[in-house]
Amino acid sequence: MSVTDQAFVTLATDDVYCQGALVLGQSLRNHKTSRKLAVLITPEVSSGMRSVLSSVFDEVIEVSVLDSADSVHLALMQRPELGVTFTKLRCWTLTHYSKCVFMDADTLVLCNVDELFDREEFSAAPDSGWPDCFNSGVFVFRPSLKTYRLLLQFAAEHGSFDGGDQGLLNSFFSNWATADIGKHLPFLYNLSSSSVYTYVPAFNHFGRDAKVVHFLGATKPWNYKYNLQTKRVMQDDTTAESFHQLSFLALWWNIYSASILPLLEKLQKMEESESEECKHSFNGVEVTLKKVSPYVASSLPKPELPEQTNDVNPSARSPEELASRANEVAHSISELSIHFIPAKPSPEDERRKWEEGRMDYMGKDAFEHIKKKLDAFLH
Numbered sequence: 001m002s003v004t005d006q007a008f009v010t011l012a013t014d015d016v017y018c019q020g021a022l023v024l025g026q027s028l029r030n031h032k033t034s035r036k037l038a039v040l041i042t043p044e045v046s047s048g049m050r051s052v053l054s055s056v057f058d059e060v061i062e063v064s065v066l067d068s069a070d071s072v073h074l075a076l077m078q079r080p081e082l083g084v085t086f087t088k089l090r091c092w093t094l095t096h097y098s099k100c101v102f103m104d105a106d107t108l109v110l111c112n113v114d115e116l117f118d119r120e121e122f123s124a125a126p127d128s129g130w131p132d133c134f135n136s137g138v139f140v141f142r143p144s145l146k147t148y149r150l151l152l153q154f155a156a157e158h159g160s161f162d163g164g165d166q167g168l169l170n171s172f173f174s175n176w177a178t179a180d181i182g183k184h185l186p187f188l189y190n191l192s193s194s195s196v197y198t199y200v201p202a203f204n205h206f207g208r209d210a211k212v213v214h215f216l217g218a219t220k221p222w223n224y225k226y227n228l229q230t231k232r233v234m235q236d237d238t239t240a241e242s243f244h245q246l247s248f249l250a251l252w253w254n255i256y257s258a259s260i261l262p263l264l265e266k267l268q269k270m271e272e273s274e275s276e277e278c279k280h281s282f283n284g285v286e287v288t289l290k291k292v293s294p295y296v297a298s299s300l301p302k303p304e305l306p307e308q309t310n311d312v313n314p315s316a317r318s319p320e321e322l323a324s325r326a327n328e329v330a331h332s333i334s335e336l337s338i339h340f341i342p343a344k345p346s347p348e349d350e351r352r353k354w355e356e357g358r359m360d361y362m363g364k365d366a367f368e369h370i371k372k373k374l375d376a377f378l379h
């Protein structure tokens, strides 16, 4: 049964987040969703990436960050830092669907989650950092231009207490914590991979029933490197991921290498590029897929990659098939990574962020980093 007026919706405002959107979309396909898949993109997304997106998603919808036709346009212009946030709100404009489930591009489904469509607007799971707030990485909503306008108006008048859409949505749907338990999605529908740390016994007890993993925080799966031979994520010394986190990261890369990489290679072939690097650059951000290919170095013909299928569940394949596939991929690429060069914020920007309370808790402003600096200063 396919339901055409309901959709999973995600958002990618650049080619980097597109990598996440592709893995999310593929994971939904792998688990045979009966709903449509839609991705919102902004003009910066490259044309190559758009064509890859359209082979995973039913709809690739370009939206602008700010629409001059909106009545609150001027008010929003005063708050340029909320631009990306407002793009997420755009999902309410998808009125050709009666109901949708929004999922962040840094989420991944572990099983079929179509039962989410039995829920009503506004359903979401608690945020692990402040459980009286919901996390806005997974939520059920009903597209409506009226709600959309109210949200924008609310944003223009009140801003967002955390500078992002999560603060804004929590203020807007402010009775979520108390009004209707039916709108509380179980945490298993938005399991933040880092909260596995804070309550290990619960994870050991319930973790096997996890349905959606959310790689929330500053370090995303695409910031890691993946070794295709060992099928493991490569760690650097500054991070200490738990075993479970590493398994979730490996799962992300597993889908990426099995299903997304072949799509990018197809694109590369179309562009008749024989170089070892496939680049997508824009706005100071650069995505590079670096391949170490013996077939490029020698003039041996490159073997055809196996046909792209929707089935990448390892258990659904025979061991021989898996081994031969792993071999083929391992021969053409040994280390997989996605690089990007974020535009460096100026010291003034950094200071303003601190003053506004928007520290990078997970990244450079994390306690251990600050402590390191203090220690260096004191000794």
Ligand SMILES: O=c1ccn([C@@H]2O[C@H](COP(=O)(O)OP(=O)(O)O[C@H]3O[C@H](CO)[C@@H](O)[C@H](O)[C@H]3O)[C@@H](O)[C@H]2O)c(=O)[nH]1
Binding pocket: 010, 011, 012, 013, 014, 017, 084, 088, 103, 104, 105, 106, 107, 135, 136, 137, 138, 162, 163, 164, 165, 166, 167, 215, 216, 217, 218
């Ligand atoms: O430059 C960006 C940044 C974000 N996104 C999209 O917006 C989502 C949210 O951003 P993300 O980096 O995933 O934020 P989180 O680390 O998950 O942080 C939290 O805070 C965000 C801002 O309030 C909320 O959107 C998240 O749901 C919440 O989990 C992403 O998944 C993407 O879909 C982009 O497309 N481009």
Ligand SMILES: [Mn+2]
Binding pocket: 104, 105, 106, 107, 137, 214, 215, 216, 217
């Ligand atoms: Mn997220």
